Amino acid sequence: MKANYHTHTWRCNHAAGTEREYIERAIESGIEILGFSDHTPNPCSWNINDGIRMTPEQTEGYFAVLSSLKKEYEKDIELHIGVEVEYIPGEFGKLTEFLHQYPCEYLIMGQHYVDGVYVRFIPENEAAFRNHVSQMLEGIATGEFIYLAHPDLIVWNGWEDLYAQEMTRLCRGAAALGVPIEFNLLGYRNNRNYPDRRFWRIAAREGCPVIMGVDAHVPEDLELSQVEPLAREYLKELGITPMETVKL
Ligand SMILES: [Zn+2]
Numbered sequence: 001m002k003a004n005y006h007t008h009t010w011r012c013n014h015a016a017g018t019e020r021e022y023i024e025r026a027i028e029s030g031i032e033i034l035g036f037s038d039h040t041p042n043p044c045s046w047n048i049n050d051g052i053r054m055t056p057e058q059t060e061g062y063f064a065v066l067s068s069l070k071k072e073y074e075k076d077i078e079l080h081i082g083v084e085v086e087y088i089p090g091e092f093g094k095l096t097e098f099l100h101q102y103p104c105e106y107l108i109m110g111q112h113y114v115d116g117v118y119v120r121f122i123p124e125n126e127a128a129f130r131n132h133v134s135q136m137l138e139g140i141a142t143g144e145f146i147y148l149a150h151p152d153l154i155v156w157n158g159w160e161d162l163y164a165q166e167m168t169r170l171c172r173g174a175a176a177l178g179v180p181i182e183f184n185l186l187g188y189r190n191n192r193n194y195p196d197r198r199f200w201r202i203a204a205r206e207g208c209p210v211i212m213g214v215d216a217h218v219p220e221d222l223e224l225s226q227v228e229p230l231a232r233e234y235l236k237e238l239g240i241t242p243m244e245t246v247k248l
């Protein structure tokens with residue numbers, strides 16, 4: 001894998017290992033471009049302290065540590081510093097303003113909530129599903145995101161036709177905007193509900209640009225010799241050739 005833009009740090013409270021360990025692992029795996037994208041703080045009206053993201057106070061340290069490592073490793077690997085963002089309509093401006101204080105190179109969109117509810121816990125709520133898709137489309141339409149992470153995170157046990165309709169709407173929108181969608185290797189490796197084959201059939205049909213993302217939460221996640229060939233095979237069977245890099 002030439003590039004991975006989806007890497008976390010200990011600051012989100014559900015990842016482990018030092019930044020240096022992630023970098024060393026990536027180099028061992030032959031990754032040429034490594035982007036950190038830890039869960040950004042949400043300086044907004046809700047979930048600021050949900051415990052799964054860095055705090056506003058930790059943000060400074062995140063950029064400082066990574067900036068210095070970026071220099072130190074510049075001969076060995078191309079490092080970039082971004083964040084994974086929860087797009088919250090009406091509050092996004094506040095977040096980008098906050099991030100402007102830091103040398104933030106890119107944003108990926110990782111939508112885990114809809115109206116404050118985790119999307120893996122709304123398996124049959126049709127209104128919430130529609131809203132979730134609308135928010136993802138609204139977010140990527142801002143032009144602020146290099147890609148959409150795990151677009152198929154939702155656990156959907158409801159009406160099948162609605163799944164096809166809504167995911168077609170999402171894929172068609174992403175393809176029209178030219179925003180890549182992520183094939184998430186963390187979900188794939190751990191046999192989670194995502195990648196969801198129903199979704200990837202639609203993505204293939206709609207001609208979405210696709211990028212693989214490790215979503216590393218421990219340095220060992222960057223060991224790709226097992227998972228990468230299988231993921232490529234999965235995509236190839238659907239007629240999808242993933243992009244190797246995205247523009248920052
Ligand atoms: Zn995470």
Ligand SMILES: [Zn+2]
Pocket residue numbers: 006008084110149215
């Ligand atoms: Zn992530």
